[in-house]
Amino acid sequence: MSTTRQDLLQAFDTLLQPVHFKDYGPNGLQVEGRATVEKIVSGVTASLALIEAAVAAQADAIFVHHGLFWRGQDGRVTGWMKQRLARLLAHDINLYAYHLPLDAHPALGNNAQLGLQLGLAATGRFGEQDLGFIGGRAGGELFADAAALAAHVEKVLNRPVTQVGSAQKAIKNIAWCTGGAQGYFEAAIAAGADAFITGEISEPQAHYAREMGVAFIACGHHASERYGAPAVAAHVAAQLGLVHQFIDIDNPA
Structure with a gap:
């Protein structure tokens, strides 16, 4: 089965209610990819390693806790930002990120x-x-x-x-x-x-x-913070009939 990019965003927003939080960056769809989504890859951080793994897994969307954009950033698309965005855009992958709303959900956060x-x-x-x-x-x-x-x-x-x-x-x-x-x-x-x-x-x-x-x-x-993203993504994927895969990129921090 598949869903639309917008319907997937609405499902995440309905579950996590980002409008109720004062956060450090934008929650929701951070990078727009293809219009139709069949497979979601979830992970903790939108690192280059996770993006590459999602490309290899043929994902249409990535769902993370730590997205690409934060309050106070420089704003220039160079270095690591250019590399990550280039891979997402080249493969037409949607990036959804939820920070404090994902921490706070009473059951899945x-x-x-x-x-x-x-x-x-x-x-x-x-x-x-x-x-x-x-x-x-x-x-x-x-x-x-x-x-x-x-x-x-x-x-x-x-x-x-x-x-x-x-x-x-x-x-x-x-x-x-x-x-x-x-x-x-x-x-x-x-x-x-x-x-x-x-x-x-x-x-x-x-x-x-x-x-x-x-x-x-x-x-x-x-x-x-390894547990909230896959719990939420699996829940929404089941709700919409999508395929979900959690990819844990090890981080000693």
Whole structure:
């Protein structure tokens, strides 16, 4: 089966509601390709490697979390931007990108899907635009301490994590927000978190963790955001009768 480029955009917009978010770049169709879509490739970032993989997979559209265009960019089409755009345009591939709306979706978004992977159940939201999730283990059990939680995250995501703040106590309330959400740490503390999980850590958060007794776990920007894009793309593809393929381009960051 197939759909139109515009109907696919409408399906993504209806699901993710980008009009409700103040974001860092345009959400939706970022690069226009062919009018008819039969196959979607999803990925985390619209890198050249993902675009090349989508070309090889004969995709009509790419769906990502990190698109090509961001507020404050230079605006000139040179270097890496020229290379990526050239490949998309040469192969007439549509590029759809959703940033904060993809983080926030209550069931299919990055935060919801990371929670699902980690066995966490959200009971509330916190932070700017309510992007952060807070809750605990889905079965109600507690982690013995921050080290046990960090070890669990490492095992599930299959990569080392950075843990700061010992939090030598049972971990009940866990807050999380994927990607570069280290700025949400203070809001997570205010929301009553015993531990906070995100993708990255910056210098101030190490001090906050030690001084406030709340553990900070950085598990990798890419690693924390591998799950939302394929969940949303698979959902919409099934809805419209399209073929979907997730392609994970490894990124150590």
